[in-house]
Amino acid sequence: MVEKPKCPERRIFLKSMAGCALGAAASGIAPFRDAAAAFKGKHLQVWSCGGLAEAMMPAHRLYEERTAVTINYTGAFAGALGKSLLGGAQTEVFAGRVLDLAKKLRQAGKMVYFKPLCFTSYVLVTPKGNPGKISQIGDLIRPGVRLVLAPGASPPGGAAALNILNKAGILDQAMKNAVEKGTCVQRVMDTLLAGKGDVSIVELRITRMADFVGKLEVIPIPEALFPPPPLTFTVGVMKYAKDRDLADDYLSFLTSPQGQEFFERQGFIPALSAKGQELIEKLGVKDV
Amino acid sequence: MSRQGEAVSPAVEVSPPAGTTSRTLTLWRRLSQLAGLAIWGQWSFYGIFRCPFIVPYVSCQNCPVITCHGRLFTMFWGFWLLLPLSALLFGRAFCGWACPGGLVNQLLGKLAWFKLRTRNRFTRLAPWGAYLGLAVSLYIWMVMRQPRSNIPIRVGEFFPAVALTFEHAGTLWLVRSFLVFGFLALGLLLANAWCRFACPTGGLLELVKRVSLFKVYRTDQCGDCDKCLQVCEMGTRPEAANCTNCGDCLDACPNGAIRIGRKKSL
Numbered sequence: 001m002v003e004k005p006k007c008p009e010r011r012i013f014l015k016s017m018a019g020c021a022l023g024a025a026a027s028g029i030a031p032f033r034d035a036a037a038a039f040k041g042k043h044l045q046v047w048s049c050g051g052l053a054e055a056m057m058p059a060h061r062l063y064e065e066r067t068a069v070t071i072n073y074t075g076a077f078a079g080a081l082g083k084s085l086l087g088g089a090q091t092e093v094f095a096g097r098v099l100d101l102a103k104k105l106r107q108a109g110k111m112v113y114f115k116p117l118c119f120t121s122y123v124l125v126t127p128k129g130n131p132g133k134i135s136q137i138g139d140l141i142r143p144g145v146r147l148v149l150a151p152g153a154s155p156p157g158g159a160a161a162l163n164i165l166n167k168a169g170i171l172d173q174a175m176k177n178a179v180e181k182g183t184c185v186q187r188v189m190d191t192l193l194a195g196k197g198d199v200s201i202v203e204l205r206i207t208r209m210a211d212f213v214g215k216l217e218v219i220p221i222p223e224a225l226f227p228p229p230p231l232t233f234t235v236g237v238m239k240y241a242k243d244r245d246l247a248d249d250y251l252s253f254l255t256s257p258q259g260q261e262f263f264e265r266q267g268f269i270p271a272l273s274a275k276g277q278e279l280i281e282k283l284g285v286k287d288v
Numbered sequence: 289m290s291r292q293g294e295a296v297s298p299a300v301e302v303s304p305p306a307g308t309t310s311r312t313l314t315l316w317r318r319l320s321q322l323a324g325l326a327i328w329g330q331w332s333f334y335g336i337f338r339c340p341f342i343v344p345y346v347s348c349q350n351c352p353v354i355t356c357h358g359r360l361f362t363m364f365w366g367f368w369l370l371l372p373l374s375a376l377l378f379g380r381a382f383c384g385w386a387c388p389g390g391l392v393n394q395l396l397g398k399l400a401w402f403k404l405r406t407r408n409r410f411t412r413l414a415p416w417g418a419y420l421g422l423a424v425s426l427y428i429w430m431v432m433r434q435p436r437s438n439i440p441i442r443v444g445e446f447f448p449a450v451a452l453t454f455e456h457a458g459t460l461w462l463v464r465s466f467l468v469f470g471f472l473a474l475g476l477l478l479a480n481a482w483c484r485f486a487c488p489t490g491g492l493l494e495l496v497k498r499v500s501l502f503k504v505y506r507t508d509q510c511g512d513c514d515k516c517l518q519v520c521e522m523g524t525r526p527e528a529a530n531c532t533n534c535g536d537c538l539d540a541c542p543n544g545a546i547r548i549g550r551k552k553s554l
Contacts, residue, residue: 076444153436
């Protein structure tokens with residue numbers, strides 16, 4: 001199946017925004033308020049999972065434009081940032097992957113509160129034209145199919161793909177078809193684009209990156225096969241926030257319809273969307 | 289003394305006015321190095337301090353570090369297209385005229401305890417270290433398929449991101465980084481230790497420079513007095529290993545046997 005055009009997705013998303021406004025308010029997502037005058041000239045330090053970087057950067061540009069706040073942003077592997085934060089590192093706002101990390105930071109007293117931000121999803125990707133004639137995950141064990149994976153990539157990049165194969169009950173057979181077992185998801189995408197592979201398993205967000213957008217065909221994977229832990233992204237205010245009102249306002253912006261659209265555009269499921277609300281309930285993304 | 293069996297055509301020599309050419313050329317070279325620092329400085333910095341791969345500067349096309357200049361300005365392709373071209377035209381001139389790392393090493397070299405401006409067994413054999421560096425880099429890049437041994441700080445503030453990079457680095461990354469820093473520090477003891485004895489890019493250019501069109505060279509009037517060696521930051525002589533065609537030695541020869549331009553053999 002070819003990747004869906006973006007416009008219908010956006011329409012669905014915007015429609016669902018309106019439908020979810022009440023539910024969102026109930027789950028603690030406040031509407032964004034204009035804070036142009038209140039925070040002018042202030043700085044806010046934000047750390048996030050590196051996977052969010054493509055969405056966070058344009059969102060920050062808009063927020064900076066509106067509020068005259070300067071955001072000092074670091075995006076890197078959330079596990080590493082989380083480890084640093086659980087140690088001695090400090091930041092004012094942290095948007096991490098994996099719900100347990102947010103909970104640990106709350107329990108350690110380092111994070112004041114968190115909100116659901118967005119969710120990721122996994123897809124099969126093939127080069128344009130789908131030369132391997134892949135239509136569903138079971139095709140990955142077909143003789144001659146060249147599977148490219150990055151099991152050595154920072155979690156969950158590689159491990160999640162293996163988990164999906166495992167949950168589908170085809171891990172061992174599929175690995176026999178693996179022609180590349182790399183250490184970086186983006187690098188193995190190059191292998192795919194070079195025609196040296198037929199299929200890979202990646203997060204949908206990867207297909208929206210500038211280097212890959214429009215160059216891959218996207219085939220959905222049944223949600224039941226997704227490994228739950230890496231699906232959730234949260235954003236929380238840390239106890240080190242110098243200006244609590246500013247940090248709160250920034251979170252409100254990211255979780256507002258306008259902020260959430262940046263995440264939708266980059267291939268995430270916004271927390272504010274109908275699907276996001278469903279996942280919040282299903283995965284129990286609630287502050288502890 | 290010229291190479292055995294090689295005579296030099298005087299028709300292609302450029303005769304400099306005594307005493308001024310080196311100084312002028314050095315001034316231009318420093319300006320060129322500063323320009324190199326402006327253009328490649330940040331990319332160079334990222335390669336050493338934040339590149340998550342073991343061999344920096346060769347995997348930028350699929351690097352997850354978004355803010356690296358090599359990626360931002362597609363320097364990667366331009367650099368690796370222009371570098372061989374510059375080597376074919378001017379040999380190892382990139383090292384002496386444009387490389388930001390070269391500039392840092394040369395400045396450190398001015399403080400070095402041992403300038404090593406001499407010809408002995410060590411200075412003859414040690415430059416082979418650059419070929420070893422090149423071989424190891426090629427092995428890691430092509431045979432080991434360039435493993436990623438660090439957390440890529442995709443976006444981050446300048447120094448905090450470096451701190452995070454080191455905090456989460458893998459063993460292989462730390463080994464390569466401390467080797468580089470070790471050679472850089474060694475440059476305070478032995479002048480330009482990294483550029484002369486370890487740099488893989490230098491080793492690559494050293495291989496190509498043999499066929500370069502333009503160079504600083506010695507004529508058959510060379511008396512082997514080593515005056516040129518005494519003024520060379522790289523502790524070498526024209527056309528010898530580690531000569532970067534910097535031109536510092538143009539006025540050093542009492543016989544006027546050092547020229548810059550195209551050397552033609554009769």
